[in-house]
Amino acid sequence: MLSYIIGRLLRMIPQVFLISILAFIIVQLPPGDYLTEHLNRLRQSGASIDQAEVERFTKMYGLDQPMHIQYLKWITNIVTRGSFGYSFEWQKPVNEVIVGRIGTTFVIAFLSFVVCWSLAIPIGIYVAVRQYSLADYFFTFLGFIGLATPGFLLALVIMYVAYTYFGIRVGGLFSPEFETQPWSWAKFVDLLSHLWLPVLILAIGGTANLIRTMRATMLDELRKQYVMVARAKGLSEFAVLLRYPVRIAINPILSTFGWLLVWFFSGGMVVEIVLNLNTAGPVLWRSLMRQDMYMAGAYIVIIGTLTALGSLISDILLAIVDPRIRFGSMEGL
Amino acid sequence: MSGFLSIFKGKQQEPGAEVQAPSAQTKDERFYRAGQWQLVWWKFRRHRLANFAMIVLGILYFIAAFAEFVSPYDPLHRFKDFSAKPPSVIYIRDTEGRLRLPFVYGAIRARDPVTMRPVYKEDTTRIYPIKLFVRGDEYKFWGLFPSDLHLFGTGDPQMPLFILGSDHLGRDVLSRIFYGARISLTVGLIGVFLSFILGLVLGGLAGYFGGLVDEAVMRIIDVLVSLPAIPLWMALAAALPQDWPQLRTYFYVTIILSILGWTSLARVVRGKMLSLREEDYVMSAKLDGESEWQIIARYMLPGFTSYIIVSLTMAIPGMILGETALSFLGIGLHPPTISWGVMLQDAQNVQTIAQLPWLLTPVVFVITAVLMFNFLGDGLRDAADPYVT
Amino acid sequence: MPENQVLVEIKDLHTYFFLAEGVVRAVDGVDLVIKRRQTLGVVGESGCGKSITSLSLLRLIPPPGRITQGEILYYKPSAGDNGSVDVINITALNPNGREIRDIRGNQISMVFQEPMTAMSPVRTVGQQIIEAIMLHQKVNKAEARKRAIEMLARVKMPKPERTIDDYPFQLSGGMRQRAVIAMALSCHPHLLIADEPTTALDVTTEAQILDLMRSLQNELGMAIMYITHNLGVVAEMAEEVAVMYLGKVVEQTDVKTIFLEPLHPYTQGLLSSIPRLDESIMRGEKRRRLQMIKGMVPDPYTRLKGCPFHPRCPKVIGDVCDQVEPASIWVRPGHMVRCHLYAEAVKSGPAPSH
């Protein structure tokens, strides 16, 4: 088990490394760079330019040097000092801007994830046990709609409904009065009252997807002989379901941990922008539009690494819950 | 006990126990083989939802193909007197209670004294019947054939027909949706086509050469699947200069969308190629002097066309949504290009949505298209799966 | 415990499956008697309703199946071994209720057709056996584990203390079947239903398992309902034999009579279709089971008029067999047959004597 985890970790290292190269190339793609443009703008407006400052940046990031040197400087800073560089747009180190926001995005993703699981697993079990019932058709239909509706379109529609019919202006993470206040219990409650909407919006698509997976694997398992054997032991129907088919059908769901995170980050970006949340999505968007390259690069690297980590965790979880994987047996898989 | 067993040996065959003759299996088999695609088609026809989806998609693509003719107006035509007009109400009964063919009333425009927004009132004295095959805005069908014939409309510039309302600039939303279908519905097709080529080539190379090439392709795939689609698309799309011509931007957007789509196909192709090397019949084909590509075309593709078709169908909706999201964020296509995502750019903030909710109607079309592709893909998968009856 | 006392009596059992395509009459009027400590062999072609009969006994029929008619009476021996019995009408019980669950795995337990899939692959053999023990016996986990190991040792599982913590996929087919039998016997049932427990196994393992079941039967004093295709196994295992055809028992008697004096043409066909070992080897034939009777089992949706066997019967009586359904005829006490051929010989037979 330990060697499995270590091997899996080692495989992640080159992957993260490649992600960083890719991220660097991507943020270099747009023609021109922020610093030059920024200086031009300052010059035009007649503001005085601190030449020493400019030179310091140029030197620090090797902006006058070839790409691969720039990359090396950048990645070295990240690896050795955990510093992602300087945001020209925000006039602050990237780390300062990023940490809290990625954290919030992660919290939203994680909460959506919890909602997803706690809805999808029982519903998936129920509709599999009652195959072809009214509930089954209902949730299948709902699942299709949920799959076809991306979060940001749903967010648009909800915003419209909430505003015109309930006069509520949804969006943001805090009410205006709490925006600048230090953390307090009231602020936390306020946060929760804003958070549920993006969490729910994100969870809907994922839930639809998970119900489908759970239903399909449950139906597969319910057909197996061991379910009947368990009934013949005299176990109650509930115990039979829980200890036998569910215990197995839930395993592939665990492995969704990895891709759901990817999914939430991905879909979450646009939802966050629509709902005007002060999280990773809008900042990444802005930094991409403004060519704030270190900022954008940092986001891509962090998100890529987190998702790689997510799939690592789900692989390990799978090995823990499924002895067939642990012992390398392919039977019935 | 063993005494009983010895009984069997002494028993003679009785007349009633005849050995059954082998049935005419060979004939059945030939029939089955000849009809394999036929069979898939039959099974598909039985899938009602998928058939329905196919019809709806057929209609949508028909609209996209004949947008100039089907839409009542030029999508860029600004009706200055009718900006931000809500959808027209279509009546079949006039004020005197008489039944008529469908018509709309004229509209009187006023301004809200407080907000200064246009407000429209129906003028029941003027009646504009909805006609078929009316003359209107001129266009060049597919950029080639000039005409001014439209499928329907009022045929009267005094009172245009706004089935889904008009936007801030007085452009007809329905016409824009029809023209937008052209972009939004083809982005997926072309993107899928590009993914298909990429997947086949890269997967084929990896499987064919093996070794270092294989390793490189597989690592790239690992990285690509670990990156969330939308941020990656955003980053790539942000690199497209704003001043590029429409067609070029469109083409690059489809490339960006297909960048993530090829990975799963490439994996399968690679696996097939690797296992193919081991197969006996490939070896014997080689000995018979057939070229690699002949072998691939003859033995490999047929076995998995159905898989390719299904996975491509399933990939289309993601691309449609991707285009919508990117254009919506203003980093994909830009005006004057018309796509459903570009149209939704106008609906980004709450005030606009609250005042002009009909600007959200492209959402309905996006969801319908995606839903139908999902249904279609489901039906195709079930039909192509030999184990599901 | 008196020997020849009835343990289970199935009377006119009908179990149907209601499908969109039609009604499958899986069990269509079965009468059976299982006596204490006895082994009843049930034979018949594939699809004749053997498994569904046994599942009906435990009320395990999956929907859309249902027992539509008939009774299953369980003469439950009372704890004190004083010969008195409680009669439980199994068909009247709630299929998910307490009473039937008390019977399942405790008083009547079952070993299923496929040992390979009879246990969940993600739980250890021990967990699955201990669960059954703790469900029916008031013991703690440690005690249950001890009993499970004992049971595994009894079924001759090699290294039971180790195997108990193995997962099923770590065991061979024969070992799995031993584990499944151990699980079924862990609560010392009065009746063990064995549904082709050895079909998936090789001949040597099959012989070992059969041996094992016989010795355990003696040890524990239980009855066995042994379902099989293999008449050789029946000859070895059973005292009583019931031959089923299309959801009905067409002949039931003791094992000697079945082999020496089979009455029903179907039974006769079954017996003659057993290949003579020497001959079949010389002709290089594969091992066959029962498919040598002329024709095939008709599809389950159609209900034949008259005797269900008449289209395949070599001794069919025109205008009788294809018109009138034969009733059970007791040609003598302890030998029942459903066939018009014997209607004249014994006009109305004596009632069955327990």
Ligand SMILES: Nc1ncnc2c1ncn2[C@@H]1O[C@H](COP(=O)(O)OP(=O)(O)OP(=O)(O)O)[C@@H](O)[C@H]1O
């Ligand atoms: N879940 C079900 N749904 C519909 N029909 C069923 C179901 N289970 C069994 N049947 C039908 O009931 C009939 C009897 O089945 P059963 O399993 O009892 O046969 P069997 O005698 O045990 O055969 P085998 O020797 O192959 O195990 C068959 O025609 C079968 O098709």
Ligand SMILES: [Mg+2]
């Ligand atoms: Mg059976």
